[in-house]
Amino acid sequence: MSIRGALVLAACIGSLAAQTATWEAPAPAAAPPARSSAVLVHHDAAGHALLFGGLQSLAASQVFGDTWVWDGSDWRAAPGGPPARYGSRACYDPVGRRVVLWGGFALPFPTLLNDTWEHDGVAWRSIPTAQAPAFPGEIAWDGNGGHVMCFRPNETWRLDADRWTRLRIGGGPIGFIVAAAWHAASARTVVVSARDARLETWLWHGSGWEQAQPIHAPPPRTASQLVAHSTRPVLMLVEGIEFVVPREDLWEWNGSDWRERFPAARHGLDRGFAVGADPGPGALIAFGMNPSAGPTSWRFVDGGDLASLAPLGYGCRGTAGTPNLSSADRPWLGETVRLQLTGLPPSRLAVPFGLLGFSAEQLGAQGLPLDLGSIGMPGCWLRVSAEVDQVLGNAFGTATWNVPLPADPALQGLVFHLQALVLDHDANAFGATLSNALTARVFSR
Numbered sequence: 001m002s003i004r005g006a007l008v009l010a011a012c013i014g015s016l017a018a019q020t021a022t023w024e025a026p027a028p029a030a031a032p033p034a035r036s037s038a039v040l041v042h043h044d045a046a047g048h049a050l051l052f053g054g055l056q057s058l059a060a061s062q063v064f065g066d067t068w069v070w071d072g073s074d075w076r077a078a079p080g081g082p083p084a085r086y087g088s089r090a091c092y093d094p095v096g097r098r099v100v101l102w103g104g105f106a107l108p109f110p111t112l113l114n115d116t117w118e119h120d121g122v123a124w125r126s127i128p129t130a131q132a133p134a135f136p137g138e139i140a141w142d143g144n145g146g147h148v149m150c151f152r153p154n155e156t157w158r159l160d161a162d163r164w165t166r167l168r169i170g171g172g173p174i175g176f177i178v179a180a181a182w183h184a185a186s187a188r189t190v191v192v193s194a195r196d197a198r199l200e201t202w203l204w205h206g207s208g209w210e211q212a213q214p215i216h217a218p219p220p221r222t223a224s225q226l227v228a229h230s231t232r233p234v235l236m237l238v239e240g241i242e243f244v245v246p247r248e249d250l251w252e253w254n255g256s257d258w259r260e261r262f263p264a265a266r267h268g269l270d271r272g273f274a275v276g277a278d279p280g281p282g283a284l285i286a287f288g289m290n291p292s293a294g295p296t297s298w299r300f301v302d303g304g305d306l307a308s309l310a311p312l313g314y315g316c317r318g319t320a321g322t323p324n325l326s327s328a329d330r331p332w333l334g335e336t337v338r339l340q341l342t343g344l345p346p347s348r349l350a351v352p353f354g355l356l357g358f359s360a361e362q363l364g365a366q367g368l369p370l371d372l373g374s375i376g377m378p379g380c381w382l383r384v385s386a387e388v389d390q391v392l393g394n395a396f397g398t399a400t401w402n403v404p405l406p407a408d409p410a411l412q413g414l415v416f417h418l419q420a421l422v423l424d425h426d427a428n429a430f431g432a433t434l435s436n437a438l439t440a441r442v443f444s445r
Contacts, residue, residue: 021302023267025295026280028074034289034296035064036272037086037105042230042279044313045097045381046121047369048072049276049285053104055086063107067124070287072280072361075297080124082117089139091181093148094314097121100148100159103135112136116159132164133157140180142189144206151177151191156204172209173202178240179226184311185233186255192237194220201253214257221247223271227284230277231415231439232308236261236284236300238275246271250300267298307331312360312417312437313369316380318427320345320397323352323435325420331440334407341392341399341420341435352392353421354401357385360417360439376429383437384417392420405442414442 038054049070056062065084068075085104093100099119106113114135116127137152150157154174156167175195183190189204190212199220201212224240224247234252241247250261267273273288282299290296307330315322321343329337344350360383361368369381392399403418405411420435427433 021261021300022264023286023298023300024265024282025268025298026073027295028297030077031075031296032066032068032077032287033064035086035287036270036289038064038274038287039088039090039101040070040274040276040285040287041090041092041099042228042277043099043119043121044092044094045369047367048121048279050078050090050099050119051075051274051287052081052090052101052119053085053088054274055105055272061107067119070279070285070297072278082115082124082126083113085113087136088113089135089137089150091140091148093118093141094143095146100127100139102132102139102150103137105135116164127159127162129159129162129164133166138177138180138191140189140191141182142204142206143182143184143187144189149180149189149204151180151204153177153193156209169208172204173200175200176222178222179224179237181226181228181235183233183235183253183255184228188255190226190235190253192224192226194222201258212256216258216260218249218251218258218260219247225275226253227275228277229283229302229310230279231283231310231441232302233310234308238284238286239271241271263300267300268292268294269296269298273298307443308439308441309337310439310441312419312439313381313383315419315435315437316377316433318343318345318422318424318433320350320424323420323422323433325401325418325435325438327438331403331405331442333405333409333411333442335405337403337405337440339401339403339418339438341401341422342397343435344394344397344399344422345424346394346397348394349423349425350394351423352394352399354390354392354403355384355386355419355421356388356390356403357417357419358387358415359385360437372430372434377432377434378428380428380432380434382419382434384419386419389421403440411442416440416442 035054051068063084067078067081088104090101101117148159173193175193178192191202221240237251269288275286278285283302284300327339372380419437
């Protein structure tokens, strides 16, 4: 089937009308006890979000040390965890395929912790570090250096295996560190800092700092969270506190500027809720305390008011590096998305195939992403359902893949996923590698 035919067929099968961005409450069969100040992080390799710790209330003197997993539709308890705490910082490390957790508060208040833990998708393990940054601060992944970083006012730290190292680098943020996250689309770690009644945006590029100069900026705040959107190449700055006044706004960072979002409805959670990328149909998943005794799980559903091409997951290394699929285009109706595949062996035998699928969760009876280690492709994960495959030409290690989008209003809001398979005889026992994957959301200009 042609790409055009597959897109039109998908539009006929499902209702693809654009939705309004809003918060909505899913209906899980089970849920953790309500809490504030937990951490909630998406574990990319495991395909679920991880919730840990939190505080019932200072008055009740109850701090949680339990672990829960959100699979996109339901919660389940997971074994073990670090000592009970709240207000910890956590991020995902795609190289180590782990969630890294650092620090937090314990009772009696305000006992400060600065220990480091990792979760491999199954169990927790303590990382005994000789030294560590003083808590609080913020941690985030640095995709340029390939390390988990910790940011404090005028301090930059790097986690090397089992050692935190303070980098002797100046020029970074000196105000209170509000939030931090890796922005894959711009290849920068974004650090939001509050200073002199304004919010600053700083960019860490792996070896130094630059201060962004956006046209727009969110109002100043603390106690905010910066989370990667699950389907679009943006970071979401979620609410916060300005002095003692809660801010109930939502902003997105596209790599150069901030844009405020206006959901049709707000969630029902009290301040102090945790938020992370949603492995289910939403862009974000939040969990916390509901003052009206209502739902404690909420997801932000982004109606896709912009065409977008977002990262879905990493690829696996071949003899010429890891194949990388990228595009500067957006998937607008009636236009062509021109993708470039690089990192291929410069051989005619290294044939690349473009894989297009309409699901990133299911391939027949198999769940996605699918670990292909069992067939001789260790470290390779199939991330798309691949209803369509297309042979691409290899021109000295680079391939071009054009995906035309019909000017059909029925395709408005369509989501599909892209990945490439490359024949590479010496890469592994199977003789093939996979690129990173992308998620496209179609919209009209």
